[in-house]
Amino acid sequence: MSAEHPLTASPLEGRSPFDLRVNQSRGVPESAIKQALESGDMGFLHSFTTGSTVDGPGVRLVAWTAGCQWRCLYCHNPDTWNMMNGMPVTIERATEELRKYRHGLKVMSGGLTLSGGEPLMQDRFAVKLFTAAQAMGIHTAVETNGFLGERLSDEELEKIDLVLLGIKTWDPEKHRKLTGKDIGPTLDFARRLAARKKSVWIRFVLVPGLTDDALDLAQIAKFIAGLGNVERVEVLPFHQMGRYKWKELGIDYKLEDIEPPTNALAEWACGLFRAEGLKAN
Numbered sequence: 624m625s626a627e628h629p630l631t632a633s634p635l636e637g638r639s640p641f642d643l644r645v646n647q648s649r650g651v652p653e654s655a656i657k658q659a660l661e662s663g664d665m666g667f668l669h670s671f672t673t674g675s676t677v678d679g680p681g682v683r684l685v686a687w688t689a690g691c692q693w694r695c696l697y698c699h700n701p702d703t704w705n706m707m708n709g710m711p712v713t714i715e716r717a718t719e720e721l722r723k724y725r726h727g728l729k730v731m732s733g734g735l736t737l738s739g740g741e742p743l744m745q746d747r748f749a750v751k752l753f754t755a756a757q758a759m760g761i762h763t764a765v766e767t768n769g770f771l772g773e774r775l776s777d778e779e780l781e782k783i784d785l786v787l788l789g790i791k792t793w794d795p796e797k798h799r800k801l802t803g804k805d806i807g808p809t810l811d812f813a814r815r816l817a818a819r820k821k822s823v824w825i826r827f828v829l830v831p832g833l834t835d836d837a838l839d840l841a842q843i844a845k846f847i848a849g850l851g852n853v854e855r856v857e858v859l860p861f862h863q864m865g866r867y868k869w870k871e872l873g874i875d876y877k878l879e880d881i882e883p884p885t886n887a888l889a890e891w892a893c894g895l896f897r898a899e900g901l902k903a904n
């Protein structure tokens with residue numbers, strides 16, 4: 624793909640992942656997208672956030688990738704599902720952008736995080752960007768649902784310093800209802816990361832009435848604790864900041880009336896993880 628595609632000239636300004644962004648790749652031929660995905664020479668990004676303190680250690684530059692095969696009922700970024708909603712960015716431009724922040728990221732003990740969407744939908748781009756980041760001495764993290772973890776070789780996994788792995792529920796049937804996909808590949812990826820002693824933080828979204836079943840949580844906690852490589856568990860309270868996106872996109876939103884969890888419920892959930900000896904917050 625040509626690095627001069629006119630659409631790649633749009634500025635990479637920092638934007639919030641909570642902005643609704645659609646059709647940023649309008650006009651990019653399908654063949655070019657296919658080639659970009661295979662080569663990793665170009666990625667499709669929903670937005671960039673600078674200065675994040677909640678997407679890995681220290682202060683992070685976060686690139687939100689477009690494209691996700693899952694359909695989580697509580698997804699707050701459904702505009703990232705479609706890769707065409709992402710802005711095409713060449714690997715050269717993304718690397719250049721990263722270079723601008725490298726000193727600051729190091730000083731603030733931070734790094735680069737790829738989130739989404741599902742970053743491993745663009746696994747070649749992710750590997751190239753992480754390789755470039757590590758070459759600049761920048762810490763790398765990926766936030767993933769793990770479903771496509773098999774796409775990364777063991778060698779490529781070494782380009783990632785930390786995996787922020789989302790686990791949604793333990794029950795396979797419930798997982799299908801919640802996400803539209805099987806839980807197996809995520810758990811296989813978790814086991815593989817454990818075998819390689821890779822640093823992992825688990826992210827768990829707490830949705831009242833949907834993911835707050837005590838037995839389910841206890842089973843997740845037991846599994847995670849048994850892995851031996853999980854440094855912390857982050858219990859993320861469900862919120863409604865993405866509700867308007869579902870409406871704007873015309874997608875049926877089933878969690879319209881669900882309230883965020885109370886502090887007490889979040890603390891209770893953390894307690895179940897701590898009971899297995901895990902660090903949870």
Ligand code: SF4
Nearest residue numbers: 691693694695698740
């Ligand atoms: S895996 Fe993440 S981006 Fe994909 S649907 Fe679920 S919450 Fe949304």
